[in-house]
Amino acid sequence: MNIEILGFLAGIMTTSSFFPQAYKIWKTKNADGISTTMYFVMLSVVCLWAIYGFLINSTSIILFNIFTLIIILMILYFKIQNKDSI
Template identity: 50%
Template sequence: MSIEILGLTAGFLTTVAFVPQVIKTWKTRSTKDISLNMFLLFCTGVSLWLIYGIMIGSISIIISNILTLILALSILFFKIRYRD
């Protein structure tokens, strides 16, 4: 198994983990149990990982962090829009 396949698999699994939360938040419009500070910090960290991936040219880091950032920003958007 190549290092990039391992990275793509890890990125896929950690990214897909956000899908159920995005769907649940979208359907229920409830964000009371989601920490705004945690998602602000998380989105910042994922953005930095994305920049790092671009700088070293790692396709697995780039792809997984783009997708994770989209999902995390979706949850952050819902958190701000559907304040409880």
């Protein structure tokens, strides 16, 4: 079994775990219930994982952390945009 398959499975599961929150925020246009601090910490973690993926040349780590980074940035954008409108 190729170890990258395990990485792809973990990446799919990790990345997909952010979809429900992003979809709910997008649908309701309300991000009041989420922790900005938690998402900034996750943003840092995902960036570090992506850098690590580049350093070890792991396609699965690079791809899924970039996808997760995009989702987290969208969530933070909606959170900050919502806060400014109040």
